[in-house]
Amino acid sequence: MPDPVPVVERIVADVMTALAAIDGVTVHRNRDEAVTAFPAIVVFDGDVDTDPNVETGADTHALNIEVEFWVAAKDGAALGAARHTLYAQIVTALAADYTRGGVARDTQETGSTFQLFTRAAGGDVLTRSAVSFRILFATKTGDSYTAM
Numbered sequence: 001m002p003d004p005v006p007v008v009e010r011i012v013a014d015v016m017t018a019l020a021a022i023d024g025v026t027v028h029r030n031r032d033e034a035v036t037a038f039p040a041i042v043v044f045d046g047d048v049d050t051d052p053n054v055e056t057g058a059d060t061h062a063l064n065i066e067v068e069f070w071v072a073a074k075d076g077a078a079l080g081a082a083r084h085t086l087y088a089q090i091v092t093a094l095a096a097d098y099t100r101g102g103v104a105r106d107t108q109e110t111g112s113t114f115q116l117f118t119r120a121a122g123g124d125v126l127t128r129s130a131v132s133f134r135i136l137f138a139t140k141t142g143d144s145y146t147a148m
Contacts, residue, residue, distance in 0.1 A: 004145070005145070006144045006145055007061075007103050007137055007139050007144060007145065007146070007147045008045075008048055008061070008063055008137075008144070010100070010101065010103050010147075011063055011100045011101075011103060011104055011135055011137060012029070012043070012045050012063075012065070014097070014100040014101040014103075015043060015065065015067075015094065015100065015133075015135075016029060016043060018093045018094055018096065018097070019041050019043065019067070019090065019093055019094070021093060022041070022086075022089045022090070022093055024039065025039045025040065025041055025069075025086070025089075026039075026040045026041070027040075027041045027042075027043065028040065028041070028042045028043070029042075029043050029045070030042075030043070030044055030045065035070045038070050038071055038072040038124075038126070039069065039070060039071045039072075039082070039086055040069065040070045041067060041068070041069045041070075041086075041090065042067075042068040042069075042070075043065060043066075043067055043068075044065065044066045044067075044068065045063065045065050046063070046064040046065055046066065047063075047064055048061050048062065048063050048064075049061065049062045049064070052141060052142075053141065054141055056141075057140060057141050057148075058138045058139070058140065058141060058148045059138060059139050059140070059141050059142070060136070060137075060138045061136070061137050061138065061139065062134050062135065062136050062137075063134070063135040063137065064110075064132065064133075064134055064135075065132070065133050065135065066130050066131075066132050066133075067090055067094075067130060067131050067132075067133065068128060068129070068130040069083075069086050069087070069090060069128075069129050069130065069131075070126065070127070070128050070129075071083050071086055071126075071127055071129075072124040072125065072126045072127075073124055073125055074124060074125070075125060076125055079116075079125045079126075079127055083114070083127055083129055086129075087112070087129065087131060090131060091109060091131065094107055094109075094133060095107070100135060100137075102147075103137060103147040104135050104136060104137040105136045105137055105138065106135070106136045107133055107134075107135050107136075108133060108134045108135075108136070109131060109132070109133055110132045110133060110134050111131070111132045112129065112130060112131045112132070113129060113130045114127065114129045115127065115128045115129070
């Protein structure tokens, strides 16, 4: 009997677990309200590109996710260090098991973005950054529950 959880959901769960292991960071999935506690990570699971192949019996897929991360600091120098540290922790956490628990073929970093938000009077400097990943996996043709 196939696993009752779709392969893509098992992959996202593995990503969430890997990122939750980063000390001192709160991790959210598809958060739709403002981030108010820092540092924070928000995982947005995106589209799945599929290439069906009836001849081989395996459909290949690519799940696109964006890992948005927020840090705050007293000044720009501290902010840069905090941002680079959290970025490195995110990439390291997801590179530790590129198979996402044995159901994916690869986890690839595909890009990053950075936005600096100026501080309010007397407040911290805030940044929102993001790093994108493409997670490659395969399923039995016509069966989103069976990884191949």
